[in-house]
Amino acid sequence: MNIPTGWQVDIGLEIHAQLSTEAKIFSGASTTFGNAPNSQACAIDLGMPGVLPKVNAAAYEKAVRFGLGVSGTINRESRFDRKNYFYPDLPKGYQITQMDLPIVVGGHVTISNEDGTQKVIHITRAHLEEDAGKSIHDFKPTQTGVDLNRAGTPLLEIVSEPDLKNASEAVAYAKAIHHLLTYLDVCDGNMAEGSLRFDANISVRRVDAEALGVRSEIKNLNSFRFLEQAIHYEIERQIDTLSAGGVLAQDTRLFDPEKLETRAMRSKETATDYRYFPEPDLLPVKIDESFIDRIKASMPELSGTRASRFETSLGLPTADAQLLAGDRSLGDYFEQLATLSGQPRLAANWVKGDILSRLREQDLNISECPVSPEAMAELLGLTVENVVSGKTAKAVFAALWEGDAISASTYVKEHGLEQVSDTSAIEPLVTELLREHPKQADDLKAGKSKLMGFFVGKVMQATSGTANPQQVNEILRAKLGL
Amino acid sequence: MNLRSATIAELRAHLDQRKLSAVELTDYYFERIDRHEPTINAYVTQLRETARSAAVKADKIIAAGQATALTGIPIAEKDLFCIEGTKTTSGSKMLADFEAPYTATVSEKLANAGAVTLGKTNMDEFAMGSSNESSYFGPVKNPWDTSRVPGGSSGGSAAAVAAGLCVASTGTDTGGSIRQPAALCGLTGLKPTYGRVSRWGMIAFASSLDQAGPMTRSAKDAAIMLEHMAGFDPRDSTCLTEAVPRYSQHLDQPIKGLRIGVCEAFFETALDATVATQIREALSILESLGATLIDVSLPHMTASLGAYYVIAPAECSANLARFDGIRYGYRCEDPQNLQDLYTRSRGEGFGQEVKKRILVGTFALSAGYYDAFYGRAQKVRRLIKQDFVEAFSQVDVIAGPTTPTPAFGLGEKAKNSVDMYLQDVFTIAASLAGVPAMSIPAGLVSGLPIGLQLIGNYLDEATLLNVAHQFQQTTDWHTLTAPEAP
Numbered sequence: 001m002n003i004p005t006g007w008q009v010d011i012g013l014e015i016h017a018q019l020s021t022e023a024k025i026f027s028g029a030s031t032t033f034g035n036a037p038n039s040q041a042c043a044i045d046l047g048m049p050g051v052l053p054k055v056n057a058a059a060y061e062k063a064v065r066f067g068l069g070v071s072g073t074i075n076r077e078s079r080f081d082r083k084n085y086f087y088p089d090l091p092k093g094y095q096i097t098q099m100d101l102p103i104v105v106g107g108h109v110t111i112s113n114e115d116g117t118q119k120v121i122h123i124t125r126a127h128l129e130e131d132a133g134k135s136i137h138d139f140k141p142t143q144t145g146v147d148l149n150r151a152g153t154p155l156l157e158i159v160s161e162p163d164l165k166n167a168s169e170a171v172a173y174a175k176a177i178h179h180l181l182t183y184l185d186v187c188d189g190n191m192a193e194g195s196l197r198f199d200a201n202i203s204v205r206r207v208d209a210e211a212l213g214v215r216s217e218i219k220n221l222n223s224f225r226f227l228e229q230a231i232h233y234e235i236e237r238q239i240d241t242l243s244a245g246g247v248l249a250q251d252t253r254l255f256d257p258e259k260l261e262t263r264a265m266r267s268k269e270t271a272t273d274y275r276y277f278p279e280p281d282l283l284p285v286k287i288d289e290s291f292i293d294r295i296k297a298s299m300p301e302l303s304g305t306r307a308s309r310f311e312t313s314l315g316l317p318t319a320d321a322q323l324l325a326g327d328r329s330l331g332d333y334f335e336q337l338a339t340l341s342g343q344p345r346l347a348a349n350w351v352k353g354d355i356l357s358r359l360r361e362q363d364l365n366i367s368e369c370p371v372s373p374e375a376m377a378e379l380l381g382l383t384v385e386n387v388v389s390g391k392t393a394k395a396v397f398a399a400l401w402e403g404d405a406i407s408a409s410t411y412v413k414e415h416g417l418e419q420v421s422d423t424s425a426i427e428p429l430v431t432e433l434l435r436e437h438p439k440q441a442d443d444l445k446a447g448k449s450k451l452m453g454f455f456v457g458k459v460m461q462a463t464s465g466t467a468n469p470q471q472v473n474e475i476l477r478a479k480l481g482l
Numbered sequence: 483m484n485l486r487s488a489t490i491a492e493l494r495a496h497l498d499q500r501k502l503s504a505v506e507l508t509d510y511y512f513e514r515i516d517r518h519e520p521t522i523n524a525y526v527t528q529l530r531e532t533a534r535s536a537a538v539k540a541d542k543i544i545a546a547g548q549a550t551a552l553t554g555i556p557i558a559e560k561d562l563f564c565i566e567g568t569k570t571t572s573g574s575k576m577l578a579d580f581e582a583p584y585t586a587t588v589s590e591k592l593a594n595a596g597a598v599t600l601g602k603t604n605m606d607e608f609a610m611g612s613s614n615e616s617s618y619f620g621p622v623k624n625p626w627d628t629s630r631v632p633g634g635s636s637g638g639s640a641a642a643v644a645a646g647l648c649v650a651s652t653g654t655d656t657g658g659s660i661r662q663p664a665a666l667c668g669l670t671g672l673k674p675t676y677g678r679v680s681r682w683g684m685i686a687f688a689s690s691l692d693q694a695g696p697m698t699r700s701a702k703d704a705a706i707m708l709e710h711m712a713g714f715d716p717r718d719s720t721c722l723t724e725a726v727p728r729y730s731q732h733l734d735q736p737i738k739g740l741r742i743g744v745c746e747a748f749f750e751t752a753l754d755a756t757v758a759t760q761i762r763e764a765l766s767i768l769e770s771l772g773a774t775l776i777d778v779s780l781p782h783m784t785a786s787l788g789a790y791y792v793i794a795p796a797e798c799s800a801n802l803a804r805f806d807g808i809r810y811g812y813r814c815e816d817p818q819n820l821q822d823l824y825t826r827s828r829g830e831g832f833g834q835e836v837k838k839r840i841l842v843g844t845f846a847l848s849a850g851y852y853d854a855f856y857g858r859a860q861k862v863r864r865l866i867k868q869d870f871v872e873a874f875s876q877v878d879v880i881a882g883p884t885t886p887t888p889a890f891g892l893g894e895k896a897k898n899s900v901d902m903y904l905q906d907v908f909t910i911a912a913s914l915a916g917v918p919a920m921s922i923p924a925g926l927v928s929g930l931p932i933g934l935q936l937i938g939n940y941l942d943e944a945t946l947l948n949v950a951h952q953f954q955q956t957t958d959w960h961t962l963t964a965p966e967a968p
Binding site: 048054086276277283 | 562563572583681683716718719720795797799811848849856
């Protein structure tokens, strides 16, 4: 969708990411998804009288990882606050969150636009909070069920500046955050299970207007597609309203994915006053340098840095470098193979080619790849040293994949697949073939060079593919005096 | 021995010498409960069965010669400590039928120490009150004069000990809820340093102020109880990690040379003249024991009541939001929709005083008012803390009255909140600062007990208890017992 001339759009996203910790943020209950309702809600999650929260250090560690990943500032002292509102799936009647002193302040990510240009999107802050439970409205016709399994699941709310100028930038940014969260093992990124949810703040203004327009917040978008559709609808709605001389009211809206429209949920006037105040049950969390140093040491190289390293020091083409560095495990596999084989470009071709296509075929992750980098390196070694032809290598790879081969070299040996580069073995074959096919031999000699392939093919057939085609070529030329 | 006036220490000797068994002792208290409880109304729940089995177990431990200080000692617990499988009401209709699914750290520690819990004591609803009249389970009567209040909010805990319906009890103190009823019922009551005792399982009123402590017949008993209640608990993030001293082993230090601060502000305000005289008398006794009285000033103390009545309601407005009729507790009949479920469950489940404080707290935290109320109150709180830090650089203990008057009549202040709130005018500052403070019997005024308040430095409960014990070695106010209720 193009933004109509004369208008500009400002979008900021709030991304709620569930942190992939074993236990909840303030209790020891499990965070596993999909168990029987209320089976993993302990007294703390249920908001029983007299219970107290206790901060799960693992959640803090994940938040710090993210903060370091976006080059944000880690607050050495952060604090929790209570956000008060009533809802059946909010057991305590308040959510424990971070208002004044969030764990991460500032930071940025770089997104690539469709035209290939890059843009830096600034992050305002990222704070820790607890997720609410779920209200189940289709439980019984006249009743609502409450499932508190999700209550207390750690969330990192990542708030961006209104740097996003259209839906595709918003989606690119959301994907970049999604990528980073999963790359850093902060969040499992499973959108279907609600591990990542977006709130979009959208406003429009005339191109010459300096102040931001009146914004609407679209809550709880749980896929990239809904995010895009909701933004499209909202831009159109706001511009249409203003163009027709109407006035926009700041409000909170919900997106209806069936009708592809947003609907007002509440206006600014009726907005809840959350009455934030410092959580008296928790002390401010002080982080020492050693905690941050330990996390820094455990941080993987970020994909952007890794891609440029693949490009500059391993000599990969840009596209290959980005593809291979884009997924942490894939990058690890490639890098191991490149190191073991000493052939980065060849390794890249194998990984992005045969390996990835087989993985896709069987819907597997690189971590589930049946051929280890060590086994692959041995195969690559055989091709480099011309022990096997490219074609044979593919067959050996298939055998390794299917588990028919223990190692490339034993398989090649056992099946006699070594490339025959011995002229004494090939020469008699060529002489024999020229005698059997005099017509073709004459035509080739007369300049019908296509027939070269005919003879090479015959030799390959006779040697079950083990002959070195290059060598067959040379022998033919020599015999025919070409 | 006269069981009626016996202390934990005395009962210990009797139990260990096998002069009576823990079961007999438990029976003795339940007989007294049968006789006096209809008048006093100190208990919400009596735990006869579990008490008996705990006593039987205690007798075995005693017989095996493995008794410790609290083995077989019959106590009562304020009804806001959760005990698994036991009704825990916090004095409210909201939780009238609530059975706790887990046990509070304090209750667990006392049970593990062999104490026999006779029952859960009556209290002001959600610990909000200074007279025990806001309880859903009816007011508690002061054993010294049953037409008067026992104080609050730990009124049931105080009356139970004073009426001889247990030997010691647990209370909680947010602004004076241990010290004021202890004073009004002639007991020794100690509010420890904030964080000294775990709050896990204690139904919250105001989280940053709530602190559990003992209510006993002597300073020595308070020391014994505190030893078993205090200590680090990983389940409470605000709990302090410092090791717990053996308070009861450090009660015999002479107080010669001890610097006792006297803050004249305590004597200027609402203090009753007769009470003032009695407190001055108590101070001179301390002086005669060799202590030096030194004037100290707590310049921001006058602002403490105002700050407290912003901070405590603000915290309670959030703490009590969980009582919404959804998961447990009172739910209104036939709710029409969610809003109706909320408003009627809370409207019908909470009493007047609780609702008033929730409203005050909600207002104080509202957008546009936060800075003027909550923000300013927190500033006052910091100044008060500073006052105490300053004062304790000059003195070891601060002494003064616990309450402005002795016990007042039932219904006397119920209509006037501010009058009621003034009951805590001397106790609140220590709560805001988080320093330990205790009340010990300091005489009778018109036949009613009054209390001397001793305030100590952070984590210096040992000094407080020692001073109190030394005072009790030369006075006998703490040994007086209330007349037997009809």
